[in-house]
Amino acid sequence: MFSYKCHALALIIPLLVAGTAVAAERFSHTASMQQVDSGNYYVHADFGNGVGAEFLVDTGSGYVALSRDTFKRLEGDTSIEYLRRITGRMANGELVTVPVYRVASLRLGGGCLLTDVEVTVMPGSKRNILGLSALRKAEPFAMQLSPPKLLLSNCVVEPIT
Numbered sequence: 001m002f003s004y005k006c007h008a009l010a011l012i013i014p015l016l017v018a019g020t021a022v023a024a025e026r027f028s029h030t031a032s033m034q035q036v037d038s039g040n041y042y043v044h045a046d047f048g049n050g051v052g053a054e055f056l057v058d059t060g061s062g063y064v065a066l067s068r069d070t071f072k073r074l075e076g077d078t079s080i081e082y083l084r085r086i087t088g089r090m091a092n093g094e095l096v097t098v099p100v101y102r103v104a105s106l107r108l109g110g111g112c113l114l115t116d117v118e119v120t121v122m123p124g125s126k127r128n129i130l131g132l133s134a135l136r137k138a139e140p141f142a143m144q145l146s147p148p149k150l151l152l153s154n155c156v157v158e159p160i161t
Contacts, residue, residue: 026140026153027140027141027142027151027152027153028152028153028154028155029108029109029111029112029138029151029152029153029155030109030111030149030150030151030152031043031044031108031109031110031111031112031149031150031152032044032109032147032148032149033057033143033148033149033150034054034148035148040056040057041056041057041143041148042054042055042056042057043055043057043108043109043130043150044108044109044110045106045107045108045109045128045130046106046107046110047074047077047103047105047106047107048077048079048103048104048105048106048107049074049077049079051070051073051074051077053066053070053073053128054128055128055129055130056127056128056129056130057130057143057150058129058130058131059131059132059135060131061129061130061131061132062088062131062132062133063100063118063119063120063129063131063132063133064106064117064118064119064120064128064129064130064131064133064134065119065120065121065122065125065127065128065129065131066119066120066121066122066128067121067122067125067126067127067128068121068122068123068124068125069126070128071121074103079103079104079105080101080102080103080104081101081102082099082100082101083100083101083102083118084099084100085097085098085099085100086098086100086120096122096123098120098121098122098123099120099121100118100119100120101118101119101120101121102116102117102118102119103116103117103119104116105117105156106134108130108134108138108150108152108155109149109150111155112138112150112152112155113155113156114134114137114138114155114156115137115156117133117134117137118133119133137154138150138152138153138154138155139153139154140153141153
């Protein structure tokens, strides 16, 4: 019995090491996060027009959600397109109907460029949220907590000029 377990471990360990190497290759970009006193993590992101903002990283949110202030800074940008309105349930159970827009580009942490990201505008919110409508485009993705950073894949590679 002991011999069988040793042989099984001899087969499993190289597979685990190989799997780790493959996973490490997937994450072509990183974005530094900042942890705040509440324990939440924030990442900086820039829109194509140069407007930047801090975003709460929230894998429980289906969309990138913009505060009214951030959206006002983007108004007039021709790369933003209104798509539709959706109704969703907030964490407190309240139903809210919000507009959904497509932004041409969003750069996470100064490096990972994502294109055609759907965002909502949340009435009364003072916080921007980085949700799955952006993170899904960078999958597979992971969070590393020490030091805090997002590990991202499938970022758009820009041509060198």
